[in-house]
Amino acid sequence: MTDxxxxxxxxxxxxxxxxxxxxDHRHVGSxxxxxxxxxxxxxxDVYTRRGEGVSIWVVKSSDIVASQEGDGASFYDPQxxxxxxxxxxxxxxxxxxxx
Amino acid sequence: xxxxASSDLCAYSxxxxxxxxxxxxxxAEWVSNAPSLEEELALANVALDHIGRARMFxxxxxxxxxxxxxxxxxxxxxxxxxxxxxxxxxxxxxxxxFTMVRQFLxxxxxxxxxxxxxxxxxxxxxxxxxxxxxxxxYHLRRSRDWVQRLGDGTQESHDRAQRAADELxxxxxxxxxxxxxxxxxxxxxxxxxxxxxQPLWRQQVAATFxxxxxxxxxxxxxxxxxxxxxxTEHLGYLLAEMQFMQRAYPGQRW
Numbered sequence: 004m005t006d007x008x009x010x011x012x013x014x015x016x017x018x019x020x021x022x023x024x025x026x027d028h029r030h031v032g033s034x035x036x037x038x039x040x041x042x043x044x045x046x047x048d049v050y051t052r053r054g055e056g057v058s059i060w061v062v063k064s065s066d067i068v069a070s071q072e073g074d075g076a077s078f079y080d081p082q083x084x085x086x087x088x089x090x091x092x093x094x095x096x097x098x099x100x101x102x
Numbered sequence: 103x104x105x106x107a108s109s110d111l112c113a114y115s116x117x118x119x120x121x122x123x124x125x126x127x128x129x130a131e132w133v134s135n136a137p138s139l140e141e142e143l144a145l146a147n148v149a150l151d152h153i154g155r156a157r158m159f160x161x162x163x164x165x166x167x168x169x170x171x172x173x174x175x176x177x178x179x180x181x182x183x184x185x186x187x188x189x190x191x192x193x194x195x196x197x198x199x200f201t202m203v204r205q206f207l208x209x210x211x212x213x214x215x216x217x218x219x220x221x222x223x224x225x226x227x228x229x230x231x232x233x234x235x236x237x238x239x240y241h242l243r244r245s246r247d248w249v250q251r252l253g254d255g256t257q258e259s260h261d262r263a264q265r266a267a268d269e270l271x272x273x274x275x276x277x278x279x280x281x282x283x284x285x286x287x288x289x290x291x292x293x294x295x296x297x298x299x300q301p302l303w304r305q306q307v308a309a310t311f312x313x314x315x316x317x318x319x320x321x322x323x324x325x326x327x328x329x330x331x332x333x334t335e336h337l338g339y340l341l342a343e344m345q346f347m348q349r350a351y352p353g354q355r356w
Contacts, residue, residue: 013138034140037251044244048144 015064016042018049020056028060039063107290110283111224112167113186114293116176117281117329119159120187123177124337125208126152127344128195137198144244148205151237158230165226178348182338183331186281190273192328192337199252199262204270206245210306211277211299212238218294227292246310253314264316271319277303281329 013035019028031050036042042061051059070078086092129149136142160173171179190208195201216238219231252263278300280288287293311318327333347354 035138036140041247041251044247045140045144047240048147049140052143052147 016061017064018046019060021058108166110286112163113283114287115159115163117186119156120185121191122152123156124187125191131195148241155234162226178345182333186329188276188328194336200266202245202248203266206249207274209242209245211303213242214299223291250314253316268319272323272325275324276326
Protein backbone atom coordinates (compact mmCIF):
# COMPACT_ATOMS: atom_id res chain seq x y z
CA MET A 4 0.00 0.00 0.00
CA THR A 5 1.54 3.29 -1.08
CA ASP A 6 0.54 6.90 -0.65
CA UNK A 7 -0.49 6.90 -4.30
CA UNK A 8 -3.41 4.55 -3.72
CA UNK A 9 -6.72 6.29 -3.18
CA UNK A 10 -8.25 5.21 0.07
CA UNK A 11 -11.91 4.50 -0.04
CA UNK A 12 -14.27 2.32 1.87
CA UNK A 13 -15.14 -1.00 0.32
CA UNK A 14 -18.78 -1.56 1.30
CA UNK A 15 -19.57 -3.89 4.18
CA UNK A 16 -22.07 -6.71 3.72
CA UNK A 17 -23.84 -8.86 6.28
CA UNK A 18 -24.01 -12.57 5.51
CA UNK A 19 -26.89 -14.90 6.32
CA UNK A 20 -26.68 -18.63 5.73
CA UNK A 21 -29.30 -21.34 5.79
CA UNK A 22 -27.59 -24.50 6.89
CA UNK A 23 -30.37 -26.93 6.00
CA UNK A 24 -33.57 -26.87 4.05
CA UNK A 25 -36.43 -25.94 6.32
CA UNK A 26 -34.30 -23.90 8.71
CA ASP A 27 -34.09 -20.13 8.84
CA HIS A 28 -31.22 -18.11 7.47
CA ARG A 29 -28.92 -17.12 10.32
CA HIS A 30 -26.56 -14.22 10.56
CA VAL A 31 -23.02 -15.59 10.42
CA GLY A 32 -20.86 -12.50 10.02
CA SER A 33 -19.86 -9.78 7.61
CA UNK A 34 -17.37 -9.09 4.86
CA UNK A 35 -16.18 -6.36 2.51
CA UNK A 36 -17.02 -6.52 -1.18
CA UNK A 37 -17.35 -4.16 -4.12
CA UNK A 38 -20.90 -5.20 -4.95
CA UNK A 39 -23.55 -7.75 -4.09
CA UNK A 40 -22.41 -10.29 -6.67
CA UNK A 41 -18.87 -10.27 -5.29
CA UNK A 42 -20.24 -10.34 -1.75
CA UNK A 43 -22.12 -13.53 -2.56
CA UNK A 44 -18.98 -15.18 -3.93
CA UNK A 45 -16.87 -14.07 -0.99
CA UNK A 46 -19.57 -15.30 1.41
CA UNK A 47 -19.32 -18.69 -0.25
CA ASP A 48 -15.54 -18.69 0.13
CA VAL A 49 -15.34 -17.27 3.63
CA TYR A 50 -18.35 -18.80 5.37
CA THR A 51 -19.23 -22.09 3.64
CA ARG A 52 -15.85 -23.78 3.34
CA ARG A 53 -16.91 -26.74 5.44
CA GLY A 54 -20.26 -27.35 3.83
CA GLU A 55 -22.20 -25.09 6.19
CA GLY A 56 -24.89 -23.93 3.85
CA VAL A 57 -27.46 -24.52 1.18
CA SER A 58 -28.47 -20.90 0.71
CA ILE A 59 -26.76 -17.55 1.23
CA TRP A 60 -28.20 -14.07 1.61
CA VAL A 61 -26.03 -10.98 1.56
CA VAL A 62 -27.23 -7.49 2.32
CA LYS A 63 -25.40 -4.20 2.55
CA SER A 64 -24.85 -3.41 6.20
CA SER A 65 -25.87 0.18 5.52
CA ASP A 66 -29.29 -1.05 4.34
CA ILE A 67 -30.04 -2.60 7.70
CA VAL A 68 -32.08 -0.41 10.01
CA ALA A 69 -31.22 -1.31 13.58
CA SER A 70 -32.88 -0.44 16.84
CA GLN A 71 -30.73 1.70 19.11
CA GLU A 72 -29.58 0.99 22.61
CA GLY A 73 -31.26 4.20 23.73
CA ASP A 74 -34.61 2.96 22.42
CA GLY A 75 -34.55 0.14 24.96
CA ALA A 76 -36.73 1.80 27.55
CA SER A 77 -39.53 2.70 25.17
CA PHE A 78 -39.23 -0.38 22.94
CA TYR A 79 -38.99 -3.25 25.37
CA ASP A 80 -39.70 -2.25 28.96
CA PRO A 81 -43.47 -1.83 28.46
CA GLN A 82 -43.70 -5.56 27.62
CA UNK A 83 -42.45 -6.53 31.07
CA UNK A 84 -45.83 -5.91 32.71
CA UNK A 85 -47.97 -7.59 30.06
CA UNK A 86 -47.68 -11.24 31.02
CA UNK A 87 -51.01 -12.01 29.32
CA UNK A 88 -49.17 -11.88 25.99
CA UNK A 89 -47.53 -15.19 26.91
CA UNK A 90 -49.42 -18.44 26.45
CA UNK A 91 -48.22 -19.58 29.86
CA UNK A 92 -50.30 -16.83 31.47
CA UNK A 93 -53.50 -18.76 30.80
CA UNK A 94 -54.71 -21.75 32.78
CA UNK A 95 -55.85 -24.60 30.62
CA UNK A 96 -59.22 -25.95 31.82
CA UNK A 97 -59.15 -29.65 32.65
CA UNK A 98 -61.86 -30.31 30.07
CA UNK A 99 -59.54 -29.25 27.27
CA UNK A 100 -57.51 -32.25 26.29
CA UNK A 101 -56.16 -31.14 22.94
CA UNK A 102 -54.56 -27.74 22.75
CA UNK B 103 -4.34 -53.23 -20.05
CA UNK B 104 -1.14 -53.54 -22.03
CA UNK B 105 2.09 -52.13 -20.66
CA UNK B 106 2.13 -49.39 -23.29
CA ALA B 107 -1.39 -48.31 -22.46
CA SER B 108 -0.72 -48.28 -18.73
CA SER B 109 2.46 -46.27 -19.13
CA ASP B 110 0.55 -43.80 -21.33
CA LEU B 111 -2.14 -43.54 -18.66
CA CYS B 112 0.47 -43.03 -15.95
CA ALA B 113 2.26 -40.29 -17.93
CA TYR B 114 -1.04 -38.63 -18.71
CA SER B 115 -2.24 -38.65 -15.10
CA UNK B 116 1.07 -37.20 -13.96
CA UNK B 117 0.90 -34.46 -16.60
CA UNK B 118 -2.59 -33.43 -15.52
CA UNK B 119 -1.50 -33.66 -11.88
CA UNK B 120 1.52 -31.44 -12.62
CA UNK B 121 -0.73 -28.82 -14.24
CA UNK B 122 -2.90 -28.74 -11.13
CA UNK B 123 -0.10 -28.86 -8.56
CA UNK B 124 2.02 -26.12 -10.09
CA UNK B 125 -0.88 -23.74 -10.58
CA UNK B 126 -2.10 -24.54 -7.05
CA UNK B 127 1.34 -23.68 -5.69
CA UNK B 128 1.36 -20.37 -7.57
CA UNK B 129 -2.06 -19.49 -6.20
CA ALA B 130 -1.04 -20.47 -2.69
CA GLU B 131 1.73 -17.85 -2.88
CA TRP B 132 -1.01 -15.23 -2.44
CA VAL B 133 -1.71 -16.41 1.08
CA SER B 134 -0.59 -13.54 3.34
CA ASN B 135 -0.13 -11.34 0.24
CA ALA B 136 -3.67 -10.95 -1.13
CA PRO B 137 -5.39 -7.57 -1.49
CA SER B 138 -8.04 -8.39 1.12
CA LEU B 139 -8.86 -11.07 3.65
CA GLU B 140 -11.86 -12.18 1.61
CA GLU B 141 -9.85 -12.49 -1.59
CA GLU B 142 -7.11 -14.33 0.22
CA LEU B 143 -9.49 -17.04 1.41
CA ALA B 144 -11.03 -17.26 -2.04
CA LEU B 145 -7.61 -17.68 -3.67
CA ALA B 146 -6.60 -20.23 -1.06
CA ASN B 147 -9.78 -22.20 -1.77
CA VAL B 148 -8.97 -22.29 -5.46
CA ALA B 149 -5.37 -23.25 -4.67
CA LEU B 150 -6.55 -26.12 -2.48
CA ASP B 151 -8.94 -27.33 -5.17
CA HIS B 152 -5.99 -27.58 -7.55
CA ILE B 153 -3.73 -29.29 -5.05
CA GLY B 154 -6.51 -31.76 -4.22
CA ARG B 155 -6.89 -32.43 -7.92
CA ALA B 156 -3.15 -33.08 -8.21
CA ARG B 157 -3.41 -35.62 -5.39
CA MET B 158 -6.15 -37.49 -7.23
CA PHE B 159 -4.21 -37.58 -10.51
CA UNK B 160 -0.97 -38.60 -8.80
CA UNK B 161 -2.75 -41.23 -6.74
CA UNK B 162 -4.20 -42.66 -9.91
CA UNK B 163 -0.81 -42.61 -11.63
CA UNK B 164 0.75 -44.40 -8.65
CA UNK B 165 -1.99 -47.04 -8.67
CA UNK B 166 -1.58 -47.61 -12.41
CA UNK B 167 2.23 -47.72 -12.27
CA UNK B 168 2.30 -49.85 -9.09
CA UNK B 169 6.06 -49.32 -8.83
CA UNK B 170 6.25 -48.24 -5.20
CA UNK B 171 5.81 -44.52 -5.80
CA UNK B 172 2.99 -42.63 -4.11
CA UNK B 173 1.49 -39.16 -4.55
CA UNK B 174 4.15 -37.58 -2.33
CA UNK B 175 7.14 -39.07 -4.10
CA UNK B 176 5.64 -38.02 -7.42
CA UNK B 177 5.09 -34.45 -6.21
CA UNK B 178 8.27 -33.96 -4.20
CA UNK B 179 10.76 -36.40 -5.69
CA UNK B 180 11.14 -35.09 -9.23
CA UNK B 181 13.16 -32.29 -10.77
CA UNK B 182 12.19 -29.79 -13.46
CA UNK B 183 12.97 -31.96 -16.47
CA UNK B 184 10.50 -34.63 -15.36
CA UNK B 185 7.71 -32.21 -14.52
CA UNK B 186 5.37 -32.09 -17.49
CA UNK B 187 3.02 -29.23 -16.62
CA UNK B 188 2.08 -26.71 -19.29
CA UNK B 189 4.20 -23.58 -19.07
CA UNK B 190 1.30 -21.21 -18.43
CA UNK B 191 0.85 -22.76 -14.98
CA UNK B 192 4.40 -22.11 -13.78
CA UNK B 193 4.77 -18.42 -14.72
CA UNK B 194 5.32 -16.30 -11.60
CA UNK B 195 2.12 -15.03 -10.05
CA UNK B 196 2.90 -11.45 -11.10
CA UNK B 197 0.47 -8.79 -9.98
CA UNK B 198 -3.13 -9.53 -9.12
CA UNK B 199 -4.26 -8.84 -12.70
CA PHE B 200 -1.76 -11.34 -14.05
CA THR B 201 -2.92 -14.00 -11.60
CA MET B 202 -6.58 -13.48 -12.46
CA VAL B 203 -6.15 -13.25 -16.23
CA ARG B 204 -4.06 -16.43 -16.19
CA GLN B 205 -6.67 -18.10 -14.01
CA PHE B 206 -9.42 -17.07 -16.38
CA LEU B 207 -7.59 -18.38 -19.46
CA UNK B 208 -6.92 -21.70 -17.71
CA UNK B 209 -10.39 -22.00 -16.16
CA UNK B 210 -12.04 -21.31 -19.50
CA UNK B 211 -10.07 -24.25 -20.85
CA UNK B 212 -10.59 -26.50 -17.82
CA UNK B 213 -14.37 -26.32 -17.79
CA UNK B 214 -14.95 -27.89 -21.22
CA UNK B 215 -11.90 -30.13 -20.82
CA UNK B 216 -13.04 -31.60 -17.50
CA UNK B 217 -16.57 -32.00 -18.82
CA UNK B 218 -15.10 -34.09 -21.62
CA UNK B 219 -12.84 -35.99 -19.19
CA UNK B 220 -15.93 -36.87 -17.14
CA UNK B 221 -17.03 -38.87 -20.18
CA UNK B 222 -13.85 -40.96 -20.20
CA UNK B 223 -14.17 -44.73 -20.47
CA UNK B 224 -11.52 -44.97 -17.73
CA UNK B 225 -13.58 -44.85 -14.50
CA UNK B 226 -11.08 -43.05 -12.24
CA UNK B 227 -10.35 -40.29 -14.75
CA UNK B 228 -14.08 -39.90 -15.33
CA UNK B 229 -14.68 -39.55 -11.58
CA UNK B 230 -11.88 -36.98 -11.19
CA UNK B 231 -13.26 -35.08 -14.17
CA UNK B 232 -16.71 -34.96 -12.67
CA UNK B 233 -15.52 -33.74 -9.27
CA UNK B 234 -13.08 -31.19 -10.67
CA UNK B 235 -15.63 -29.85 -13.14
CA UNK B 236 -17.80 -28.53 -10.30
CA UNK B 237 -14.79 -26.78 -8.78
CA UNK B 238 -13.63 -25.28 -12.04
CA UNK B 239 -17.12 -24.05 -12.87
CA TYR B 240 -16.90 -21.92 -9.73
CA HIS B 241 -13.30 -20.90 -10.43
CA LEU B 242 -14.36 -19.67 -13.85
CA ARG B 243 -17.24 -17.67 -12.43
CA ARG B 244 -14.79 -15.90 -10.14
CA SER B 245 -11.95 -15.38 -12.59
CA ARG B 246 -14.29 -14.19 -15.35
CA ASP B 247 -15.82 -11.76 -12.89
CA TRP B 248 -12.38 -10.40 -12.00
CA VAL B 249 -11.29 -10.05 -15.62
CA GLN B 250 -14.39 -7.96 -16.26
CA ARG B 251 -13.82 -5.86 -13.15
CA LEU B 252 -10.17 -5.23 -13.88
CA GLY B 253 -10.54 -4.72 -17.62
CA ASP B 254 -13.51 -2.43 -17.29
CA GLY B 255 -12.31 -0.83 -14.06
CA THR B 256 -9.82 2.00 -13.76
CA GLN B 257 -7.23 2.94 -16.37
CA GLU B 258 -4.59 1.35 -14.14
CA SER B 259 -6.45 -1.96 -13.72
CA HIS B 260 -7.30 -2.03 -17.43
CA ASP B 261 -3.65 -1.50 -18.40
CA ARG B 262 -2.47 -4.20 -16.02
CA ALA B 263 -5.07 -6.70 -17.24
CA GLN B 264 -4.20 -5.96 -20.88
CA ARG B 265 -0.50 -6.31 -20.17
CA ALA B 266 -1.17 -9.65 -18.49
CA ALA B 267 -3.21 -10.85 -21.46
CA ASP B 268 -0.43 -9.80 -23.86
CA GLU B 269 2.21 -11.60 -21.79
CA LEU B 270 0.14 -14.76 -21.40
CA UNK B 271 -1.28 -15.13 -24.86
CA UNK B 272 1.66 -16.97 -26.38
CA UNK B 273 1.45 -19.57 -23.62
CA UNK B 274 -2.16 -20.47 -24.36
CA UNK B 275 -1.46 -22.34 -27.60
CA UNK B 276 0.08 -25.17 -25.55
CA UNK B 277 -3.26 -25.76 -23.84
CA UNK B 278 -4.53 -27.28 -27.07
CA UNK B 279 -1.58 -29.46 -28.00
CA UNK B 280 -1.90 -33.12 -27.01
CA UNK B 281 1.35 -34.95 -26.36
CA UNK B 282 2.03 -38.37 -27.87
CA UNK B 283 0.68 -40.52 -25.01
CA UNK B 284 -2.39 -38.32 -24.76
CA UNK B 285 -3.11 -38.62 -28.46
CA UNK B 286 -3.05 -42.41 -28.17
CA UNK B 287 -5.39 -42.28 -25.17
CA UNK B 288 -7.75 -40.01 -27.09
CA UNK B 289 -7.97 -42.58 -29.85
CA UNK B 290 -8.84 -45.19 -27.23
CA UNK B 291 -11.65 -43.05 -25.75
CA UNK B 292 -9.76 -42.55 -22.50
CA UNK B 293 -9.61 -38.81 -22.82
CA UNK B 294 -10.87 -35.87 -24.79
CA UNK B 295 -9.19 -34.25 -27.76
CA UNK B 296 -7.93 -31.00 -26.28
CA UNK B 297 -7.21 -29.58 -29.71
CA UNK B 298 -10.92 -29.67 -30.50
CA UNK B 299 -11.69 -27.37 -27.57
CA GLN B 300 -9.88 -24.37 -29.00
CA PRO B 301 -12.71 -22.78 -31.01
CA LEU B 302 -15.10 -22.82 -28.04
CA TRP B 303 -12.38 -21.52 -25.71
CA ARG B 304 -11.48 -18.72 -28.06
CA GLN B 305 -15.09 -17.73 -28.45
CA GLN B 306 -15.62 -17.59 -24.68
CA VAL B 307 -12.41 -15.68 -24.04
CA ALA B 308 -13.30 -13.22 -26.81
CA ALA B 309 -16.77 -12.64 -25.32
CA THR B 310 -15.36 -11.94 -21.84
CA PHE B 311 -12.53 -9.77 -23.15
CA UNK B 312 -15.08 -7.82 -25.14
CA UNK B 313 -17.15 -7.13 -22.03
CA UNK B 314 -13.98 -6.26 -20.16
CA UNK B 315 -12.92 -3.83 -22.92
CA UNK B 316 -9.76 -5.87 -23.37
CA UNK B 317 -8.18 -6.58 -26.73
CA UNK B 318 -7.49 -10.15 -27.80
CA UNK B 319 -3.73 -10.24 -28.39
CA UNK B 320 -2.45 -11.21 -31.81
CA UNK B 321 -1.26 -14.75 -32.38
CA UNK B 322 2.19 -13.39 -33.09
CA UNK B 323 4.23 -15.82 -31.02
CA UNK B 324 3.78 -18.96 -29.00
CA UNK B 325 5.95 -21.07 -26.79
CA UNK B 326 5.79 -24.72 -25.82
CA UNK B 327 7.83 -27.34 -24.04
CA UNK B 328 6.14 -28.11 -20.73
CA UNK B 329 5.01 -31.60 -21.71
CA UNK B 330 8.59 -32.40 -22.76
CA UNK B 331 10.00 -31.17 -19.47
CA UNK B 332 11.49 -28.07 -21.11
CA UNK B 333 10.47 -25.32 -18.73
CA THR B 334 10.90 -21.63 -18.08
CA GLU B 335 13.57 -20.61 -15.60
CA HIS B 336 10.82 -20.05 -13.03
CA LEU B 337 9.90 -23.66 -12.35
CA GLY B 338 13.14 -24.54 -10.59
CA TYR B 339 12.61 -21.82 -7.98
CA LEU B 340 9.03 -22.92 -7.44
CA LEU B 341 10.10 -26.54 -6.92
CA ALA B 342 12.95 -25.52 -4.64
CA GLU B 343 10.48 -23.85 -2.31
CA MET B 344 7.72 -26.43 -2.64
CA GLN B 345 9.97 -29.47 -2.25
CA PHE B 346 12.34 -28.11 0.37
CA MET B 347 10.93 -30.05 3.32
CA GLN B 348 10.91 -33.41 1.57
CA ARG B 349 14.38 -32.79 0.17
CA ALA B 350 15.79 -31.91 3.58
CA TYR B 351 13.90 -34.64 5.45
CA PRO B 352 13.08 -37.36 2.93
CA GLY B 353 9.98 -39.33 3.78
CA GLN B 354 9.07 -37.01 6.67
CA ARG B 355 5.43 -37.23 7.70
CA TRP B 356 3.21 -35.48 10.18
